[in-house]
Amino acid sequence: MNDTDVGTAWRQLLAQHATIVCALERELHDRHDLGVSEFEVLDRMAEGACKSPDGGFRVQELAECVHLSQSALSRLIARLENHGLVTRSLCQADRRGVFVSLTEKGRDTHAEARPTHRAVLGKYL
Amino acid sequence: MNDTDVGTAWRQLLAQHATIVCALERELHDRHDLGVSEFEVLDRMAEGACKSPDGGFRVQELAECVHLSQSALSRLIARLENHGLVTRSLCQADRRGVFVSLTEKGRDTHAEARPTHRAVLGKYL
DNA sequence: ATGCATTAATTGCTTGTGCATTGAATGTGC
């Protein structure tokens, strides 16, 4: 790729990202009271990615999954917990760590939000 | 595209965006004291896009160019102005509006930063 | 076993962003 191509490809990527994130943010927030990052985390957990062998989700693994810093994810988990979508429990194998797991409400909320999410993606991809 | 394809395409887009923005942010900030959005605005101005017929750049037009809200761009311009990279001047044709224009220093800074920008893009695109 | 580096997660702080509001200038209808 030459310089110009790289530049235009980057701008296309930026434009597409901005459009979709903006639309997702609006739809998910209005209909399900969720932000994009929040949904992404729920989605990862619902599909079982990033799951530790012992059945829980570690904060740092989730953070890498969704491209957030560990501090951002720590607060995001706290937000989800306050809304009752997720619970934090001690990890007895390594007591520095925390296990995050979906609650029933979390699973339900994700199930409700997923069609909205997919609809927006389908519209723009 | 079916549901799964859309989902994986979206995650690829998110991952690529996160990787590149993160790398750009680091490089541009360390080497040129610029953020990604700041560079994007300078870049648009340097190439002459979004230029009004009367030769200035209006805040709102620039905002659309770089996918930022009008308020975000207002503050971004203020930051650039504080660093001496742009100037704001009254638009006498429509005195609600503001003309933003690159200073010499702004043009120089952009010229220095562009190779860094392109290098990062070339690496990841 | 003790000390030291490492790792996990949280918290303080700063910053950039969006939404809503404001203030000023313009345009429109009567």
Place this chain on the structure above:
DNA sequence: GCACATTCAATGCACAAGCAATTAATGCAT
């Protein structure tokens, strides 16, 4: 000519994100 709606940019406010420092637990070397 005068009110009223509209538009441009700036500002108050709330919030999410990153960095750095902190706390707690683990691993390792001697």
